[in-house]
Amino acid sequence: MLILDHPYVSEFLKDTAVEMQIPVLKNEMAAEISEEKGMKLLEKAEFIELMKEKGEYSLYSNSENSLGWISENLGFTGLPEKIELFKNKIKFRKLLERIYPDFYFQGIEFEKLDEIRVEEIKKPFIIKPAVGFFSLGVYKVSTDEDWAPVIKRIKAEVEEIKGRYPVQVLDVGNFIIEENIEGEEFAVDAYFNSAGKPVVLDILKHIFSSENDVSDRVYFTSKAVMETYRETVEDLLKEIGKLAGLKNFPLHIEIRIGEDRRIQPIELNPMRFAGWCTTDIAYFAYGINTFRYFHEKREPDWDKILADREEKNFCLVVLNKPAEIDSKAVQTFDYEKLLSDFEKPLELRKSDPEKYGFFGYIFTETRNSNWEEIGRILKSDLKEYITFR
Incomplete structure (x- = not known):
């Protein structure tokens, strides 16, 4: 079962x-696609009746925009409670x-942020929307002096992004303050099968340009990443699955893993893999169609898959617009120049920066010996590709 x-x-x-003939809910998006593809x-x-008849089913949605529909129409499945448990970061922390x-964590209403006594909170800490998406509204506070400019940026960003996504996806009315989680950051696409076993489909390492960077610019996966962290991730998912009673459940989880191998979840996004279909990187990197694996309850043979992946890194580069750039001031973005700056771009997907706040993203294959191309784009403000009005 599929909701697009x-x-x-x-x-x-x-x-x-289309190839799998998966039953798809007829909505505006699906109808547009079906005219072209025939689904x-x-x-x-x-759709609802078929789910009731099946009793056990595999439901996947590519977008959190559909979470409201699921909550309103599929109460008999128990999914609305699971969605709320994970999407609300305060409830997730309590779990x-x-x-x-x-x-340490605490919830706070947006309107009361000015009342926070920041000197009483252990630093560094992270502040972000209680229900969020991408890195919208996420900031790190390392000192008391950081607080005033962070609040100013949050207020400006809230004004810009409110209304861009449904409240089930991004709700800037409530924020969560939580202690900073040390370690390297990773994003994982996985699902729980009908027996409640977690199956990892990819692990992406999230790298940053600086200590205070919280943007989504670069993620990558490789043989070393998969072999080093897969078992640790599976152990964590087993614990979460037991607490929440998860079966036939797709998810995208973000975590940090410290030098001592201690693992800590940042957030868990239900019913989907990586946003904007960026989970497709698993196919470029490992030949894994994450949607097919979930619906057919297949498990990757990682020993076989990773056998010929030495020295290769498969990167997701998000062309996120720096906050200081007004999207209305952008006339053109030079995608051709961007592509020429990578040795092996695999696919470019463009986006409207005025509507969505970023220019798109690309998948690349980068050898270890040419990692400087990733370091360069990681620190870029993208102005070298922009023509302003």
């Missing part, structure tokens, strides 16, 4: 849905208290 929704469905996912569309009542009893 705005803002974006990749050609890869469209083709997979197995079901009216709302048919994890049984695993991490000493972790």
Whole structure:
């Protein structure tokens, strides 16, 4: 079962849905795609009835825009409670208290941010929307002096982004303050099968340009990343699965892993893999169609898959617009110049910066010996590709 929704469905996912003849909920997005591709569309009542008949099912949505529809129409599945448990970061932290009893966090209304006594909070800490998406509204506070400019930036960003996504995806009315999680950051696409076993489909390492950088510019995966962290990630997912009772459940989880191998979740996004169909990187890197693996309950043979992946890094580069650039001032973005700056770009996907706040993203294959191309784009403000009005 599949729900396709705005803002974006990749050609890869469209083709997979057609090839597998997966039942797709008929909505505006699916109807547009079906005119071109010809999918197995079901009216709302048919879709709901089929789920009731199946009893056990594999439901996937490419976009969190559909979470509201699921909550309104699929209460009999138990999914709305699971969605709320994970999307609300405050509730998620409360769930994890049984695993991490000493972790500090507190919820705060946006309107009361000015009342926070920042000197009483241990630093560094992270502040972000209680229900969020990408790195929108996420900031790190390392000193008391950081607080005033961070609050100013949050207020400006809230004014710019409110209304861009449904409240089930991004709700800037409430924020969470939580202690900073030390270690390297990773993003994982996985699912729980019908027996409640977690199956990892990819692990992406999130790298940053500086200590205070919280942007989504570069993620990469490699043989070393998969072999080093897969078992650790699986162990954590087993714990979360037991706490929440997860079966037939796709997810995208972000975590940090310290030098002592201690692992700590940052957030867990339900019903989907990486946003904007960036999970397609698993196919470029490992030949894994994450959608097919989930619906057919397949498990990767990692020993076989990784056998010929030495010295290769597969990168997701997000062309996120720096906050100081007014998207309305951008006349053109030189995608051709961008592509020429990488030795092996695999696919470019463009986006409207005025509508979505970023220029798009690319998948690349980069050898260890040419890592400087990734270091360069990681620190770039992208102005070398922009023509201003």
